[in-house]
Amino acid sequence: MRTLQQCAEDLASGGxxxxxxxxxxxxxxxxxxxxxxxxxxxxxxxxxxxxxxxHDALRRAGREAGPFAGIxxxxxxxxxxxxxxxxxxxxxxAEAKPARQHAPVIARMIAAGFIPIGRTNMTEFAYSxxxxxxxxxxPLSPWDKQAxxxxxxxxxxxxxxVADGMATVALGSxxxxxxxxxxxxxxxxxxxxxxxxxxxxxxxxxSQSLDSIGPLGASVACCAIVDGVLAGETPVxxxxxxxxxxxxxxxxxxxxDGMDQAVxxxxxxxxxxxxxxxxxxxxxxxxxxxxIGKATSKGGFAxxxxxxxxxxxxxxxxxxxxxxxxxxxxxxxQIIAADYLDLVAARRTIIAAMDALTLGYDxxxxxxxxxxxxxxxxxxxxxxxxxxxxxxxxxxSLGNFLDRCAISLPCHKPGDxxxxxxxxxxxxxxxxxxxxxAAVEAALRP
Numbered sequence: 001m002r003t004l005q006q007c008a009e010d011l012a013s014g015g016x017x018x019x020x021x022x023x024x025x026x027x028x029x030x031x032x033x034x035x036x037x038x039x040x041x042x043x044x045x046x047x048x049x050x051x052x053x054x055h056d057a058l059r060r061a062g063r064e065a066g067p068f069a070g071i072x073x074x075x076x077x078x079x080x081x082x083x084x085x086x087x088x089x090x091x092x093x094a095e096a097k098p099a100r101q102h103a104p105v106i107a108r109m110i111a112a113g114f115i116p117i118g119r120t121n122m123t124e125f126a127y128s129x130x131x132x133x134x135x136x137x138x139p140l141s142p143w144d145k146q147a148x149x150x151x152x153x154x155x156x157x158x159x160x161x162v163a164d165g166m167a168t169v170a171l172g173s174x175x176x177x178x179x180x181x182x183x184x185x186x187x188x189x190x191x192x193x194x195x196x197x198x199x200x201x202x203x204x205x206x207s208q209s210l211d212s213i214g215p216l217g218a219s220v221a222c223c224a225i226v227d228g229v230l231a232g233e234t235p236v237x238x239x240x241x242x243x244x245x246x247x248x249x250x251x252x253x254x255x256x257d258g259m260d261q262a263v264x265x266x267x268x269x270x271x272x273x274x275x276x277x278x279x280x281x282x283x284x285x286x287x288x289x290x291x292i293g294k295a296t297s298k299g300g301f302a303x304x305x306x307x308x309x310x311x312x313x314x315x316x317x318x319x320x321x322x323x324x325x326x327x328x329x330x331x332x333x334q335i336i337a338a339d340y341l342d343l344v345a346a347r348r349t350i351i352a353a354m355d356a357l358t359l360g361y362d363x364x365x366x367x368x369x370x371x372x373x374x375x376x377x378x379x380x381x382x383x384x385x386x387x388x389x390x391x392x393x394x395x396x397s398l399g400n401f402l403d404r405c406a407i408s409l410p411c412h413k414p415g416d417x418x419x420x421x422x423x424x425x426x427x428x429x430x431x432x433x434x435x436x437x438a439a440v441e442a443a444l445r446p
Contacts, residue, residue, distance in 0.1 A: 001188070001218035004225050005237060007168055008067040011059065016053035018070025018115070020061070021168070025072045028166045034409050035164055038137040041077050041089070043118035048072060051115045055137075068225065069113025069236065074167035076158050076374050077119045077125060079103045080202035088204040089122040091135050092317040094379030095157040103202025105213055113227045117167050120157030124322045126173055126206045127306065127329065129181045129392035131156030132320050132379060137247065142183050142372045143418050147172075147374040152182035152392065156218050159186040169217040169226050175206045175302060177368075177396025178201065179214040180408035184368035185421025187410050189441075190216045191223040192396070194405045194428050197231045206307055207302040209318045209347075209409065210400040211304030219408060220441045224434040231430075238434035243443055248365045249358065251286045254293075255366035255395050263414075266419035270411040270444055277443050281365065288353040295346035299335045307332025324385060334400045351402055351427075358426065363436050366395050368408040405430045407437045411444050 002021075010016040026045055029036035035044075050126050055070035075081060078088040080099035087093040089236070102110065107316050111117070123129075131153030132138045139160040140148040151160050155172030157180030162170050172179040174192040183190025195212035205211055215226035221237040228235035250256075252273070260269070273282050306329045318326060358364060368388050378386045399406035410423035423440060425433035 001162065001165055002168055003218045004068055004071060004168060012067065019049065021070065022048045022052040022115060022117065022164065023070050025168075026164050028104060028164060034166075034334075035139045035160050036166055038139040039121055039160040039164070039166060039198040040074070041087070041121050041136055041157070042084070044116055046126075048115050048117050048158045049402060055113060055115070055284065056278035061236055064213075064308070065111070065113035066362065071114055071168050072117040073109060073226075074118060074120045074158055074161040075106065075120050076155050076170070076171035077117050077171050078204035078286075079106050079117075079157050079171060079175060079260075081106055081116060082117065086204055088126065089124045089133050089365045090321065092313055092320040095392060098305045099202070104199040106202070108229050109171070109226075110213065114229070114233065120161055121159075121170045121172060122156055124325045125306070125310070125329070126154040126175060126178055126323045127179060127302070128153050128162045128389055129177055129378065129396075130183055130389050131386065135387070138376060141418070147271055149225050150379070152185035152369075152373065154178040154214055155182050155190075155216060157333075159183055159188060159190070162186075162216050162218060163188050169215055169222050172216050173203065173206070173318065174212045174214050174215055174400065175210045178398050179216055180368050180396045180406065180420065180422065181392050183216050183408045185373040186217060186367065186417035187412070188216060189220055189223050189407065189409045190214065191227055192399055192406045193227055193430055195403060197430060205305075205306040209299065211300040211307060212400070213332070216223045220280045220407065220434060220437045223407065227430065227434075238431070238438045240442060241432075241435040242278075242439045243274060243439045246279045246439070247361045248274070248279055248281045248363055249284040249361040250281060250365050251289055252283050252411060255288045255398075257370065258391060259370045260372060262372050262417045263370055263419050264368050265271060266416065267421065270367070270421050274440060274443055284361070285305070286357055288350045288357065288416070291346070291350050295343055295350065296401070298343075299331050301343065303328065303332035304335040304340055305332070326381065354402055357424070363422040363433060366398060366422050366424070368422045370395065372417040372419065399424050403427050407433060408436060409441050409444075414446055
């Protein structure tokens with residue numbers, strides 16, 4: 001996997017051209033032995049080549065848009081790109097009108113010189129952490145392909161595209177872990193920003209209360225740079241905060257329940273390595289975390305908010321939906337207004353209580369997911385599908401409910417099953433969290 005910095009340095013030195021970067025991605029997408037046919041719903045080969053040639057000409061003339069101009073990125077299939085349909089991994093929107101303009105985040109990426117290479121596959125309407133899609137196929141995790149393991153979702157194609165070198169970086173959405181789960185299961189880095197920093201206009205919604213837009217990339221710096229573009233800030237690599245004296249808290253509740261052996265070993269190894277380099281890691285009783293499950297027991301935010309958006313489409317084309325996605329959305333019809341308002345109030349109370357408890361720490365530390373990527377053949381029965389989906393979503397969704405920023409980065413040994421390590425910061429502390437994550441990434445590097 002190339003990082004953004006590597007690409008930028010090679011472009012600046014003339015060691016590679018934008019056209020060569022694009023052609024390499026297109027070749028990997030088209031490789032019949034690879035996952036391109038399942039990772040991408042559509043590929044913008046002609047426009048990507050034309051854009052690359054234009055960027056190369058501008059760079060030769062000394063007029064490039066910036067250091068990252070000419071680098072290809074992948075677009076999850078729920079972002080508006082002018083002239084393209086945003087189908088959100090579904091067949092139900094196949095007749096939707098093409099977008100008239102770019103979503104703001106797409107416009108910002110293109111203005112920074114990034115080149116959209118294609119639209120990536122995803123869980124239909126972003127409603128699952130599994131990453132399976134019965135309409136367009138399910139891309140395999142790049143690890144242990146013979147076992148045919150899930151990529152994680154809902155930003156499945158985006159994660160596989162980055163992991164397999166089909167795009168340098170990719171955009172995803174994150175409502176309960178949809179950037180961080182596939183990043184963890186595919187061995188890359190995924191970021192969920194403080195939601196309000198990045199505009200949601202022009203993006204097919206799942207939950208207006210929880211949705212956020214984030215990047216997936218080969219490194220913490222890749223995610224920090226793209227996050228800066230998405231948020232309308234100056235895109236820069238993060239400063240690295242010293243590990244010595246860094247205060248990290250591991251919750252005693254929930255986050256380590258049910259860990260499999262591979263995740264437990266990788267997490268313990270990461271904690272030991274960080275401690276050895278001076279990080280002050282403490283197990284902390286965060287009682288408000290236990291209140292989240294109680295507050296969301298009747299369906300949480302996603303079910304009623306998704307149902308409000310989907311109800312007319314379900315009535316007209318419900319037979320075209322993935323039945324598992326359809327059933328989850330349909331539960332939103334049973335949630336009454338009073339229950340929803342109780343949930344809104346409970347969220348405020350839990351956030352305030354959690355904020356008070358984490359003031360003395362620089363970040364909260366946890367496994368991104370308690371299990372490694374399950375095999376696709378484990379998902380045949382609905383009961384097991386939903387059990388595994390709940391396990392994958394459990395830890396990442398805490399950050400969405402608490403309205404915080406969070407990042408997942410790899411913490412496994414080379415050759416082992418991918419395992420993600422999550423750092424969760426305070427609301428609005430995105431730049432500080434990137435600096436911490438950069439230090440942790442360096443400490444865990446083999």
